[in-house]
Structures are given as structure tokens and as C-alpha cells.
Amino acid sequence: MSNIPGELKYLSSHEWVRLESDGVTATIGITDHAQDLLGDVVFVELPELEAELAAGDEAGVVESVKAASDIFAPISGVVIAINEDLEESPEVVNSDPYDDGWFFKVKISDAEELNTLLDAEAYTEACAADDH
Amino acid sequence: MPFIPHTDQDIQKMLDVIGVSAIDDLFDEIPKHLRAKSLDKVPEGLSEMDMMRLMSERAQQDAGALCFIGAGAYEHHVPAAVWDVATRGEFMTAYTPYQAEASQGTLQLIYEYQSMMCQLTAMDVSNASLYDGASGLAESVLMAIRANRKSKSRKVLVASGVHPLYEKTVNSIVANQEITLDSVALGSDFRVDQQALQAFEGQDYAALVISQPNFYGSIEDVNALTDWAHAQGMLVIAVVNPTALALLVPPGEWGDTGADIVVGEGQPLGLPLASGGPYFGFICCTNKLVRQMPGRIIGRTVDLDGKEGFTLTLQAREQHIRRSKATSNICTNQGLAVTAATIYMTLLGYEGLSRVASASHANTKALAEKLTSIDGVELLSNGPFFHEFVMSVPGSARDVLEGLAEYSILGGVALSDLVEGADTQAVLVCATEVKTSNDLDVYASALSAVLASKGSV
Amino acid sequence: MLIFEKGAEGRFATAQAPKVMSSVADLPPEMLRQTRAGLPEVSELQAVRHFTNLSRKNFSIDTQFYPLGSCTMKYNPRGAHKAASLPGFLGRHPLAPESHSQGYLACVYDLQNILKEVTGMAGVSLTPMAGAQGEFAGVAMIKAYHEAREDFARTEIIVPEAAHGTNPATAVMCGYKVVEIPVKADGDVDxxxxxxxxxxxxxxIMMTNPSTCGVFERQVEEISKTVHDAGGLLYYDGANLNAILGKVRPGDMGFDVLHMNLHKTFATPHGGGGPGSGPVAVGERLLPYLPTPIVGMQEEQGETRYHWIDDDALPNSIGRLSAFMGNAGIILRAYIYATLLGRDGLHRVGEFSTLNSNYMASLMAKAGFELAYPERRATHEFIITLNKQAKELNVTAMDFAKRLLDYGYHAPTTYFPLLVPECFLIEPTETESIDELEGFVEAMIAIQAEAETSAEMVKGAPYTQPVKRLDDVKAARELDVSFQRNSA
Structure with missing residues (x-):
């Protein structure tokens, strides 16, 4: 079973969100389960800095050799940082999806939206349902 | 039964194993009333011998003329080895190289082709080819619109020296995506009118399309055009003739930073005129744009033992994975045409290609001099040209060309046949390295004769 | 070794270029190239030997059984190639006047009529240069039709989930939104x-019939009625036309527009990935929108004259799709193929491709392989699933595919359609003999035995090819798509 940290929020499309300690910054990446499904990640396309994203917007693409998936913004906000290291080392998404393999950070516009996301338990169920 | 190997015994054995009594039973899931009757309008089959007779007669009908038409398809000498090797069954009857281990021949050849195109154009990346130059330009326009993130524009500016049939093709392909093309007017020297260009200063376009040489054979000031477009935030799409690249500054070196996308018709690289195809379109770009590139790309890698090998790469851009979000719906390339072009470029090398280009240029200049020394024939291309020029003939260009055709000379194309509103007396003429000095004289004397007989009417 | 690593500076095939460099002193010096392009520098023999040796690293129809599903890898008659390569055809300039084109135009005109007859449609345009371009033309005509009726509300194209990836990609290129609908467990559309x-x-709606599941869509008439009643049109993807050639016609099934793949159904060579040709055929309603140019014919005083029909004669056409007229040489080869087969031969294509496929499917089932649609009749192709082998032996469809190469057979299409796990889509075609079909099945039985006793060996295959399995991840991460002389 893949690693699904309890403190994060999730989308059923396999993005995770971490609310940082400042209460307004959210970090976004893809889950361990997602990187496992994709296989070796070879490229990540990230949103542009200062892009304004609404929850559900396409924010990027992650590619493996045989598949490509859109990355959706789990939460609305302005992009304030992108993980430029992924350009040179996309394999970090496979080896460390929740820390060094983060994708981008947004300054969130509505913290309430976090409550609409899945918690670890609900996401675990969603993954199990997918396996059928 | 032509090409079907089954004996009666084979058929019976197969039906027994399947458990049906007749072949027709295998179609029992198709509703009866939908079943086709005989194909009456299709003729009876011919033996290979009878077919060869028929086709030889038809081919003969179209043979024998001396051709001075260019306009996007050029007659060059094709070394015998090119098609002898390219039509080996292992190249000609292979499929797209999906099983890389069993397709290393095609894969390595395409990698070599990509490398040669990068060398010729001075660009970073080439794909494995597109259908032809015109549809390649359409793909380039779509690519530029995806790639130009600074501009949200769905408009592309086209210098009117671009082939008019390319413009038509681009329009048919991109119009459904709400993309529009605007044209910069042509100057009287058949090159981009700088003043007309200035009128677009400050407007938002995703790209500028520049043709070098342009449709009229003229050599454009591509450095100035490229720098102007980049200053406007436009990408530069270069449409080039690959033979000319052996003489002219390659697009990767245009202006201060070079063109962004380079596209063109590959036919001059060893493909016969053949009624317009199969040819192939080439497309190259900078490293920065590689993920916006449509079509197949081959990469070099290693196998399990660390041995060099070649494989399809960046497939996640393509339709079989990305489906509705693919960069294009294109599946294949023009594999066999590319095989021939790769062998052609190998045989000629840079030295040989430069000689072909310079000889074509010299022949065209010589022809222009001979023809325009005839009374009433004037050279309209008053700037530098590569291997095509525009001349004006007395009366209607169409009539004069028809007259020449009776002498078995295809003397060029009437501009007004291809360009709306063009001068009806203007003819676009081409002479490549295959024409001898005698061929040029034959054309000149036929033209004199045609004009004289018209004058006498 | 790459061609760039052979040869020597200053060497080239001198017989193949003009003897001397001509003067270009009249051209503006700032427009002249200053840097030499790094093309190969080899002799003619070195070039011929290099590319001949490369060719030997390919599987091909001429050398191996190549049962790629959905690709119709049948024998490509040499006669068609030879006749299409007659000097009169190769030398004809695409803009040559009609007076010097009657031979070529006659062939085009005749093929248009043959294709109308075999598809049951009212009009044909041969200009699309591949299946994908034919699809584009077909959907663009559907769009032009609705727009001409000022029906701008139609923004969606329906595609069954088993469809080829080109279908949704094409719909998007035409500015449509794609709606996917499911396929039922028996392979028919829901x-x-x-x-x-x-x-x-x-x-x-865009449909393939027989579908990509290798079965005939039995409810095609109900689908046709449903879509037509809603005001939509039916597009037929001709990828699998080989299965029904001479047996049932798309026009009779209710389709309004279709494309054919001449490189599949009409036996023109695949060329290692093209050139192909994807003509479109339409019913009456879409005739005004056909892409140009098309060839027409007139009889005058007993004389037959062929002529081009271009945008001016067909003002509502979706326009031109290539600079000239598509892949003319492929069109010729397809015409010649149809001429050799004639009406009876075309009938036999559907019959014997279906016979071969059903025979193989029966042999495979008897040998214990699992058919994806065992209760259905196979068409010209069928699907097996190696899901059990993948789960129980950890030997996947990919491993079977690679091992087949060692047995001298090209692998079938793998992992398509996506909705059948670990699948092979197998299409033997009508030109293969019973011996080849049985040989392939025997190889599969042998690999099954190997998978049961030495799975690791199978997973390391192939062993007999020029290379072993390639590192695709390295290829994508460390992109090397062009040889750099200096860095090598």
C-alpha cells in the first residue's frame, strides 16, 4: 500500500495539498500512489509564476514514458513558487513525492476550500475503488 | 486468387477447426439485409501483364515534356542508389517502429535524418517528418500558438511571399480552431514590403511566417524580418527550401537569435516530382519548444547491456497517449520519403548539395537572361533570386504557356492561376541543375516562335 | 555506428553532383551561408553499405509475419510499386497542364469510382495524406455541413471509449468537445x-466498425438512427475496412462520411511509418464540402477528357489539405492493386482476412489462451488477454511480445484497446498462408511453456535482435535527438 500522510488533503485525481504554518501558503504535489501509477516521471510542466488559479483549473502536466496526466489546482490562489529543480531532476517526483518532489505553491484565496478536499482516509478509499 | 495462398484443402481444414461450414457463416453477426451485393462497378481483375500494359500506356501519355515549372516542386537529379536502397523490402514494408528492438534500421536512419536536418537548418531539434511542406506549415502555426505563452493571440502574420497553396492549406486546417492569418503585402520587387510591415508594429500576433526564398524565388532580408518579429514578441516561423540552405544563411542564424520554428518541403532532397507526392514536410525548432513539436521524434539511448540503440521518445505528446489533448492528431511520418532523403543527403554531402544549389541558381540566371532578351519579355524579379524568377510576357501568360506546351515545353506557371489578382502576364519560371544549356536554348527559341505566331494572328 | 562517424573530411559521392561549384557572386553576401552544414562525408559505396546494413535491422512484411492488429500488414504487391514508378508518372510535375496529365488523371478518376462502389457512398476525394488527415477532413465536413445550416449549437463529437486516440485528437483539431461513451462487456457500444x-x-459520432474490439458492431442501425434523429452525422473510421471489404458497405450501414486507409486496405507499403493515404467518401449531403482537388471527366465527341475540380468549382469545399494533391504515388499504387484484384478479388479480401483471423482465434482458444470476446465471432482481427499470465506468472503481454521477436514473428499490437488488460490485438490478413498462422500459434504455446518454467528468461527477451530492451526513461530524460559532432 502506498504512503498517504495523514496531515495532507487530497483530490481524487491524486494531487496533495499541504497548508503551511503561515496559514496562507499551500504546497501542491502528486501522491505516492500517483507516481507509482505513472512509473518513471520524465517531465513536469508547471504553472507560470503569478498565475491565478481557480480550484479545478489545469495547472500543469506530469509525463512518464507511456502516460501523461494533467495536474489540477486543488485550491484557488496565486502561484508564488514553482519547483524549478523538477526540470533537471523529474525523478524526484518518484523518489520523494511529498517533500523534494513538490510542484508549486499558491497563496490561497479561500481557506474554506480546504474543507471540500479529501482527507487521508477518504483518499485511501478512493484509491482502493480505482483498483477495481 | 491473386495474393491469397489458400488451397481448397486449407480452407476446409480451417472451417472445420472453426466449426462452421462456409466462409460466409463467419459474417453471421452482420444483419442480413445489410450484406453487400456484387461490386458491379468495379472492373474485372487484370493479370499483372495486362495491368503493366495499361499503366505503361497511361504513364506514356504524361511523359516527354521539358519542364520549367517549380512553384514548390523541383526536378533534381536523384542518384540511382537513393531509391534502389530505400525500396528494399525491409525499409518499404515495415510498419511504424513500435517494437524498437525489431526496428533499429528505421529508427537509426530517422535519428540520422533528424541530425542532418538540424545541421542544414542550424536548429536544435527535428522531428521524424510531417506529410508535406504545406500541412507542415499548418502544424507550425498551431505549434507557435501553443508555444507563445507571452501572447494570447490566436492570430499569425504571414509575409505574402509564402506559397499561396500553403496559405490555403493552412487556412483549411487551422480555421476550425478560430485561428486567423493576416498577410503583409508584397512589394514591387516580389519581396516583403517594409512599409506594409511597419503597419503591424505593436500588434499582438503569435508568430510571423517568413519564406526564404519566397514563392517568387526572391531572397528576403530575413535578418531584419526576424529581429523585427522578435522585437514585437512574435515567434518566427521560417519556411525554407532545403537545397537553398546549402547556399543561404540557415534559419538558426537569422538575425540576432535565429528563427524559432523551421518548416519546409523535403521533396528537393531526392524525391521525384511524381504528381505532388509522396513528399515529406520537415520541421525543426529550438530546444525550448521541443515539447510543442507535433509528430514522431526518435531519441538515442542504451539497451539493458548499455549498448547504443534508438527509440521513439517524447511519446506523451502524441495522440495515442494524450488523445484529445495531443499536440496533433498526426500518427506517422513520411517514413519512406525520409529514407530516400537521408540517403540523398548522405550521397551528396554538403559539398554536393552546394553544387546542386549553385548550379540551379546559375541555370536560372542564364535562363532569365536568355528569355528576357526576347522582345516583349521582361524580368519582373528585380531583386536577388535563387532558382526561380517572375517574367512578364506579351498578352496572356496562360495562352503563351499553352503555346509552349504544344512544343512539349512546360514553361512555368501563370501567376494568376495561383495568386488571386496577380498580373495575368506574369509567369513564374524555374531551372534546376538538370537543365543543360541546350535545354535553355530550346525554351528560348520555342518562346520566340510562340510569341511570333501570336504576333502574326 | 552512425553515418556521421564514417568517412573522411572532404569525401563525397562525386558522381552524384555537378562537376563544379557555380558562381553565386551576384547574391547579397550577407545572405550567404558562412558555416558548413555537418552532413556525412562518405563515398557512394560507404553510403549504400551503411543503409543496406541498417535495413537488415528491421522486421518487415517482406521478411516476417507481422500480425499487427488494426494495421493490416498484408503483402504489398511489387507490381503496384513497379507500375507506379514508371518514368511518366514519376516525372509529372504536380502543376503540369491537363494536356500533359491525362494518364495520371484517368487513374485518379477510376480509383474515385472504385472507392465509391466499395463504400456505397456518393462522392470521393483522394487528397488526404494519411488516415489522421482523412479523419480531419471528415469531421471538418461535418462541421461545415452544420454551419451551412446555421446550426451553431452542435459543439460535441461522440466517441466510443475503445476508439483510436486519433478520433478524439481529430475532433479537438476541428474545434469540437469530445464526449466518450462506454462499450459493453460484449464489445458493442452501450x-x-x-x-x-x-x-x-x-x-x-465517430465509429470504427468492426470496432477496435475486433467485433462487428451489431447495433449499428440503431446507433445510426439515434444519432440521425438527434440531428447528428455518422463518421466511419475506415481503419478496419479490410474486414468487411465486399461484404458490407459503410454507406449501407447509415454512415454519412468515412475515411479509408489505402496503406492498409489497398495494400500500399507502410514505408516504416508512411507515406499513407486517407481518402474520404461522403453521402449526398456532404458532397459540396469534399476537400479539393478532385478529378472530373467529360465525354466530348467520343473523346474522354479528365480535368481538375478545384475550389472555384466547389466553393463550399473545406479546402485544400496539401500543397498539391496528397500522396499521389500511393493513390496510384492503390488503384493498381484494385485493378489487379478486380471485383471478385476485392470480395475475397474481407472473406479470407476473416477466415484467417477466426482460424487463429480458434487455435489460440484451443491452446488455452483467453479470448477477450469468446462468445463473439472474430472479424479480421481478434483480441487475447494475457491478464492471467501477468498476474500468476508475472509475465506480461509486453514480455510475450518481445519474446515473439526471438521466434521470428513481429509482435501483434499490444495494450490496445486500452479497455482490455494485457492484451494482444492480432490481425493476420488474407495474404498469409495457413503455415504462418500455425507457426505463430506454436510460438505462443512455446512461450507460454517458457513463462511457466523460466519467467525471468522471457522477461529478458529479446535476445536475438540488434539490441536488447531499450532504456526509454533515459531517452526521455536525457534527450538526445540529434548527433553533435563536437560533443561525441
């Missing part, structure tokens, strides 16, 4: 889902 998907927003 008509209830279709009924709830159609409406005034439906521009049309």
Missing part, C-alpha cells in the same frame, strides 16, 4: 449511454 448523450449539441 446504446443506452449513447441515447442519453445525444441531443441538439451533438454534431456527430
Amino acid at each position: 446504446v443506452d449511454a449513447l441515447k442519453s448523450a445525444v441531443g441538439p449539441q451533438t454534431a456527430g
Whole structure:
């Protein structure tokens, strides 16, 4: 079973969100389960800095050799940082999806939206349902 | 039964194993009333011998003329080895190289082709080819619109020296995506009118399309055009003739930073005129744009033992994975045409290609001099040209060309046949390295004769 | 070794270029190239030997059984190639006047008529240069039709989930939104889902029949009625036309527009990935929108004259799709193929491709392989699933595919359609003899035995090819797509 940290929020499309300690910054990446499904990640396309994203917007693409998936913004906000290291080392998404393999950070516009996301338990169920 | 190997015994054995009594039973899931009757309008089959007779007669009908038409398809000498090797069954009857281990021949050849195109154009990346130059330009326009993130524009500016049939093709392909093309007017020297260009200063376009040489054979000031477009935030799409690249500054070196996308018709690289195809379109770009590139790309890698090998790469851009979000719906390339072009470029090398280009240029200049020394024939291309020029003939260009055709000379194309509103007396003429000095004289004397007989009417 | 690593500076095939460099002193010096392009520098023999040796690293129809599903890898008659390569055809300039083109135009005209007859449609244009371009032309005509009726509400194209990836990609290129509908467990389209998907927003549906599941869509008439009643049109993807050639015609099934792949059904060579040719055929309603140019014919005083029909004669055409007229040489080869087969031969194509496929499917089932649709009749192709082998032996469809190469057979199409796990889509074609079909099945039985006793060995295959399995991840991460002389 893949690693699904309890403190994060999730989308059923396999993005995770971490609310940082400042209460307004959210970090976004893809889950361990997602990187496992994709296989070796070879490229990540990230949103542009200062892009304004609404929850559900396409924010990027992650590619493996045989598949490509859109990355959706789990939460609305302005992009304030992108993980430029992924350009040179996309394999970090496979080896460390929740820390060094983060994708981008947004300054969130509505913290309430976090409550609409899945918690670890609900996401675990969603993954199990997918396996059928 | 032509090409079907089954004996009666084979058929019976197969039906027994399947458990049906007749072949027709295998179609029992198709509703009866939908079943086709005989194909009456299709003729009876011919033996290979009878077919060869028929086709030889038809081919003969179209043979024998001396051709001075260019306009996007050029007659060059094709070394015998090119098609002898390219039509080996292992190249000609292979499929797209999906099983890389069993397709290393095609894969390595395409990698070599990509490398040669990068060398010729001075660009970073080439794909494995597109259908032809015109549809390649359409793909380039779509690519530029995806790639130009600074501009949200769905408009592309086209210098009117671009082939008019390319413009038509681009329009048919991109119009459904709400993309529009605007044209910069042509100057009287058949090159981009700088003043007309200035009128677009400050407007938002995703790209500028520049043709070098342009449709009229003229050599454009591509450095100035490229720098102007980049200053406007436009990408530069270069449409080039690959033979000319052996003489002219390659697009990767245009202006201060070079063109962004380079596209063109590959036919001059060893493909016969053949009624317009199969040819192939080439497309190259900078490293920065590689993920916006449509079509197949081959990469070099290693196998399990660390041995060099070649494989399809960046497939996640393509339709079989990305489906509705693919960069294009294109599946294949023009594999066999590319095989021939790769062998052609190998045989000629840079030295040989430069000689072909310079000889074509010299022949065209010589022809222009001979023809325009005839009374009433004037050279309209008053700037530098590569291997095509525009001349004006007395009366209607169409009539004069028809007259020449009776002498078995295809003397060029009437501009007004291809360009709306063009001068009806203007003819676009081409002479490549295959024409001898005698061929040029034959054309000149036929033209004199045609004009004289018209004058006498 | 790459061609760039052979040869020597200053060497080239001197016989192949003009003897001397001509003067270009009249051209503006700032426009002249200053840097030499790094093309190969080899002799003619070195070039011939290099590329001949490369060719020997390919599988091909001429050398191996190549049962790629959905690709119709049948024998490509040499006669068609030879006749299409006659000097009169190769030398004809695409803009040559009609007076010097009657031979070529006659062939085009005749093929247009043959294709009309075998598809049951009213008009044909041969200009699309590949299947994908034919699809584009077909959907663009559907769009032009609705727009001409000022019906701008139709923004969706329906595609069954088993469809080729080109279908949704094409719909998007034409500015449509794609709606996917499910396929049922028996391989037929879920008509209830279709009924709830159609409406005034439906521009049309794109279908392949026989479908990519290798079975004939039995409810095609109901699908046709459902879509037509909603005001949409039906597009037929001709990828699998070989299965039904001479047996049932798309026009009779209710389709309004279709494309054919001449490189599949009409036996023109695949060329290692093209050139192909993807003509479109339409019913009466779409005739005004056909892409140009087309060839017409007139009889005058007993004399037959062929002529071009271009945009000026067909003002509502979706326009031109290539600079000239598509892949003319492929069109010729297809015409010659049809001429050799004639009406009886074309009938036999559907019959014997279906016989071969059903025979192989029966042999495979008897040998214990699992058919994906065992209760259905196979068409010209069929699907097996190696899901059990993948789960129980950890030997996947990919491993079987690679091991087949060692047995001298090209692998079938793998992992398509996506909805059947670990699948092979197998299409033997009508030109293969019973011996080849049996040989392939025997190889599969042998690999099954190997998988049961030495799975690791199978997973390391192939062993007999020029290379072993390639590192695709390295290829994508460390992109090397062009040889750099200096860095090598």
C-alpha cells in the first residue's frame, strides 16, 4: 500500500495539498500512489509564476514514458513558487513525492476550500475503488 | 486468387477447426439485409501483364515534356542508389517502429535524418517528418500558438511571399480552431514590403511566417524580418527550401537569435516530382519548444547491456497517449520519403548539395537572361533570386504557356492561376541543375516562335 | 555506428553532383551561408553499405509475419510499386497542364469510382495524406455541413471509449468537445449511454466498425438512427475496412462520411511509418464540402477528357489539405492493386482476412489462451488477454511480445484497446498462408511453456535482435535527438 500522510488533503485525481504554518501558503504535489501509477516521471510542466488559479483549473502536466496526466489546482490562489529543480531532476517526483518532489505553491484565496478536499482516509478509499 | 495462398484443402481444414461450414457463416453477426451485393462497378481483375500494359500506356501519355515549372516542386537529379536502397523490402514494408528492438534500421536512419536536418537548418531539434511542406506549415502555426505563452493571440502574420497553396492549406486546417492569418503585402520587387510591415508594429500576433526564398524565388532580408518579429514578441516561423540552405544563411542564424520554428518541403532532397507526392514536410525548432513539436521524434539511448540503440521518445505528446489533448492528431511520418532523403543527403554531402544549389541558381540566371532578351519579355524579379524568377510576357501568360506546351515545353506557371489578382502576364519560371544549356536554348527559341505566331494572328 | 562517424573530411559521392561549384557572386553576401552544414562525408559505396546494413535491422512484411492488429500488414504487391514508378508518372510535375496529365488523371478518376462502389457512398476525394488527415477532413465536413445550416449549437463529437486516440485528437483539431461513451462487456457500444448523450449539441459520432474490439458492431442501425434523429452525422473510421471489404458497405450501414486507409486496405507499403493515404467518401449531403482537388471527366465527341475540380468549382469545399494533391504515388499504387484484384478479388479480401483471423482465434482458444470476446465471432482481427499470465506468472503481454521477436514473428499490437488488460490485438490478413498462422500459434504455446518454467528468461527477451530492451526513461530524460559532432 502506498504512503498517504495523514496531515495532507487530497483530490481524487491524486494531487496533495499541504497548508503551511503561515496559514496562507499551500504546497501542491502528486501522491505516492500517483507516481507509482505513472512509473518513471520524465517531465513536469508547471504553472507560470503569478498565475491565478481557480480550484479545478489545469495547472500543469506530469509525463512518464507511456502516460501523461494533467495536474489540477486543488485550491484557488496565486502561484508564488514553482519547483524549478523538477526540470533537471523529474525523478524526484518518484523518489520523494511529498517533500523534494513538490510542484508549486499558491497563496490561497479561500481557506474554506480546504474543507471540500479529501482527507487521508477518504483518499485511501478512493484509491482502493480505482483498483477495481 | 491473386495474393491469397489458400488451397481448397486449407480452407476446409480451417472451417472445420472453426466449426462452421462456409466462409460466409463467419459474417453471421452482420444483419442480413445489410450484406453487400456484387461490386458491379468495379472492373474485372487484370493479370499483372495486362495491368503493366495499361499503366505503361497511361504513364506514356504524361511523359516527354521539358519542364520549367517549380512553384514548390523541383526536378533534381536523384542518384540511382537513393531509391534502389530505400525500396528494399525491409525499409518499404515495415510498419511504424513500435517494437524498437525489431526496428533499429528505421529508427537509426530517422535519428540520422533528424541530425542532418538540424545541421542544414542550424536548429536544435527535428522531428521524424510531417506529410508535406504545406500541412507542415499548418502544424507550425498551431505549434507557435501553443508555444507563445507571452501572447494570447490566436492570430499569425504571414509575409505574402509564402506559397499561396500553403496559405490555403493552412487556412483549411487551422480555421476550425478560430485561428486567423493576416498577410503583409508584397512589394514591387516580389519581396516583403517594409512599409506594409511597419503597419503591424505593436500588434499582438503569435508568430510571423517568413519564406526564404519566397514563392517568387526572391531572397528576403530575413535578418531584419526576424529581429523585427522578435522585437514585437512574435515567434518566427521560417519556411525554407532545403537545397537553398546549402547556399543561404540557415534559419538558426537569422538575425540576432535565429528563427524559432523551421518548416519546409523535403521533396528537393531526392524525391521525384511524381504528381505532388509522396513528399515529406520537415520541421525543426529550438530546444525550448521541443515539447510543442507535433509528430514522431526518435531519441538515442542504451539497451539493458548499455549498448547504443534508438527509440521513439517524447511519446506523451502524441495522440495515442494524450488523445484529445495531443499536440496533433498526426500518427506517422513520411517514413519512406525520409529514407530516400537521408540517403540523398548522405550521397551528396554538403559539398554536393552546394553544387546542386549553385548550379540551379546559375541555370536560372542564364535562363532569365536568355528569355528576357526576347522582345516583349521582361524580368519582373528585380531583386536577388535563387532558382526561380517572375517574367512578364506579351498578352496572356496562360495562352503563351499553352503555346509552349504544344512544343512539349512546360514553361512555368501563370501567376494568376495561383495568386488571386496577380498580373495575368506574369509567369513564374524555374531551372534546376538538370537543365543543360541546350535545354535553355530550346525554351528560348520555342518562346520566340510562340510569341511570333501570336504576333502574326 | 552512425553515418556521421564514417568517412573522411572532404569525401563525397562525386558522381552524384555537378562537376563544379557555380558562381553565386551576384547574391547579397550577407545572405550567404558562412558555416558548413555537418552532413556525412562518405563515398557512394560507404553510403549504400551503411543503409543496406541498417535495413537488415528491421522486421518487415517482406521478411516476417507481422500480425499487427488494426494495421493490416498484408503483402504489398511489387507490381503496384513497379507500375507506379514508371518514368511518366514519376516525372509529372504536380502543376503540369491537363494536356500533359491525362494518364495520371484517368487513374485518379477510376480509383474515385472504385472507392465509391466499395463504400456505397456518393462522392470521393483522394487528397488526404494519411488516415489522421482523412479523419480531419471528415469531421471538418461535418462541421461545415452544420454551419451551412446555421446550426451553431452542435459543439460535441461522440466517441466510443475503445476508439483510436486519433478520433478524439481529430475532433479537438476541428474545434469540437469530445464526449466518450462506454462499450459493453460484449464489445458493442452501450446504446443506452449513447441515447442519453445525444441531443441538439451533438454534431456527430465517430465509429470504427468492426470496432477496435475486433467485433462487428451489431447495433449499428440503431446507433445510426439515434444519432440521425438527434440531428447528428455518422463518421466511419475506415481503419478496419479490410474486414468487411465486399461484404458490407459503410454507406449501407447509415454512415454519412468515412475515411479509408489505402496503406492498409489497398495494400500500399507502410514505408516504416508512411507515406499513407486517407481518402474520404461522403453521402449526398456532404458532397459540396469534399476537400479539393478532385478529378472530373467529360465525354466530348467520343473523346474522354479528365480535368481538375478545384475550389472555384466547389466553393463550399473545406479546402485544400496539401500543397498539391496528397500522396499521389500511393493513390496510384492503390488503384493498381484494385485493378489487379478486380471485383471478385476485392470480395475475397474481407472473406479470407476473416477466415484467417477466426482460424487463429480458434487455435489460440484451443491452446488455452483467453479470448477477450469468446462468445463473439472474430472479424479480421481478434483480441487475447494475457491478464492471467501477468498476474500468476508475472509475465506480461509486453514480455510475450518481445519474446515473439526471438521466434521470428513481429509482435501483434499490444495494450490496445486500452479497455482490455494485457492484451494482444492480432490481425493476420488474407495474404498469409495457413503455415504462418500455425507457426505463430506454436510460438505462443512455446512461450507460454517458457513463462511457466523460466519467467525471468522471457522477461529478458529479446535476445536475438540488434539490441536488447531499450532504456526509454533515459531517452526521455536525457534527450538526445540529434548527433553533435563536437560533443561525441
